Amino acid sequence: MSTPLRRVMVSRSAIQHNVERLRELAPAKDTMVVVKANGYGHGAELSARAALAGGATWIGVADIDEAMELRGKGITAPLLAWLHAADEDFNEAIGRDITLGISTVAQLQAVAEVGGGTVHLKIDTGLGRNGAGRENLAEFLDTAAALHTSGKLVVDGLMSHVSGTSREADLAQAEVFCRTRDLLASRGVTPTHLHIAASAAAIDHPSLRFTMVRFGIAAYGLEPTRAHRDLGLMPAMRFESSIVNVKRISAGDGVSYNFLWTAPKETTIALVSVGYADGVPRAATGNALVEIAGVRYPVVGRIAMDQIVVDVGDAEINTGDPVGIWGDPANGTPSVSDWADWTDTISYDIVTGIGNRVTRIDIP
Numbered sequence: 001m002s003t004p005l006r007r008v009m010v011s012r013s014a015i016q017h018n019v020e021r022l023r024e025l026a027p028a029k030d031t032m033v034v035v036k037a038n039g040y041g042h043g044a045e046l047s048a049r050a051a052l053a054g055g056a057t058w059i060g061v062a063d064i065d066e067a068m069e070l071r072g073k074g075i076t077a078p079l080l081a082w083l084h085a086a087d088e089d090f091n092e093a094i095g096r097d098i099t100l101g102i103s104t105v106a107q108l109q110a111v112a113e114v115g116g117g118t119v120h121l122k123i124d125t126g127l128g129r130n131g132a133g134r135e136n137l138a139e140f141l142d143t144a145a146a147l148h149t150s151g152k153l154v155v156d157g158l159m160s161h162v163s164g165t166s167r168e169a170d171l172a173q174a175e176v177f178c179r180t181r182d183l184l185a186s187r188g189v190t191p192t193h194l195h196i197a198a199s200a201a202a203i204d205h206p207s208l209r210f211t212m213v214r215f216g217i218a219a220y221g222l223e224p225t226r227a228h229r230d231l232g233l234m235p236a237m238r239f240e241s242s243i244v245n246v247k248r249i250s251a252g253d254g255v256s257y258n259f260l261w262t263a264p265k266e267t268t269i270a271l272v273s274v275g276y277a278d279g280v281p282r283a284a285t286g287n288a289l290v291e292i293a294g295v296r297y298p299v300v301g302r303i304a305m306d307q308i309v310v311d312v313g314d315a316e317i318n319t320g321d322p323v324g325i326w327g328d329p330a331n332g333t334p335s336v337s338d339w340a341d342w343t344d345t346i347s348y349d350i351v352t353g354i355g356n357r358v359t360r361i362d363i364p
């Protein structure tokens with residue numbers, strides 16, 4: 001069988017190690033690992049299993065379909081899903097013991113109608129996105145408390161999400177969170193789980209860990225921001241392709257669409273079978289580097305749908321040689337953060353952009 005043209009290798013042991021490390025760095029009673037968007041491109045089931053092996057006690061996803069898929073694959077750990085359609089039917093999710101992050105009175109009522117559901121109340125403490133907002137907080141808490149007290153649902157958690165704008169802004173959100181917890185307690189409800197911090201806040205602010213921290217990006221070994229280097233995490237993903245053609249070209253020869261690059265002198269170029277349809281950002285044209293045998297070389301000319309061209313100078317290279325697109329910089333491969341810098345985005349955006357035709361290879 002031939003080698004897949006493009007492949008993503010994901011290391012289970014790296015994710016397990018990262019979760020173990022994060023539990024030391026940011027300990028809390030419970031640790032959630034977030035595997036939404038196919039485990040940030042790493043594979044949801046693999047990521048969930050590796051996270052649980054590393055000591056995670058909860059798995060988080062955005063929506064119920066993602067949670068149902070994990071249940072279907074035999075993940076029995078506590079699962080939380082927090083983003084729902086306007087007319088969401090909670091029946092199946094409750095039947096599969098999926099905990100629901102709930103942001104509106106209408107959702108509370110829909111869960112209560114089914115009966116037997118467990119919810120974490122999601123509060124907008126200042127991020128300005130999902131979660132019950134200030135203007136209807138009293139009604140939201142009143143409704144939740146009444147439904148909890150009458151046994152129509154169980155309020156088992158209170159959650160929010162911070163903006164990461166600054167330490168002051170995050171701590172201000174935590175204050176709103178604590179006040180909301182007290183308002184809920186004054187209505188007779190004291191949830192077991194209190195959580196507000198994702199990777200960055202959990203690492204940076206011990207006071208934001210409450211009873212549970214929610215790690216997404218850091219569990220995959222990627223830094224939440226450039227300020228979070230040297231945490232002892234291991235990138236779990238290596239994105240790789242291969243050289244499929246090699247040519248010697250002359251000074252002045254143009255390469256790829258619109259001749260954005262012409263060879264300044266005689267050189268060797270390598271054609272690599274991966275492109276923007278696979279998740280190599282087209283916007284990195286002119287900035288990107290890739291790794292061949294531990295050495296970084298520039299990607300030259302326009303990044304195309306299926307192909308990139310690499311200028312290797314006078315290096316000895318051959319068709320079939322592997323090409324590291326991103327992975328562990330300790331091996332010379334550009335990091336996901338490098339690609340994020342080259343395209344003015346964040347690492348999350350890079351790893352979740354892997355295309356459908358990329359072959360996934362799980363490695364221990």
Ligand SMILES: Cc1ncc(COP(=O)(O)O)c(C=O)c1O
Nearest residue numbers: 034161198199214215216217218
């Ligand atoms: C509610 C919630 N919690 C946790 C996370 C994980 O965030 P991070 O990947 O920054 O750790 C996310 C991701 O955006 C989220 O939406």
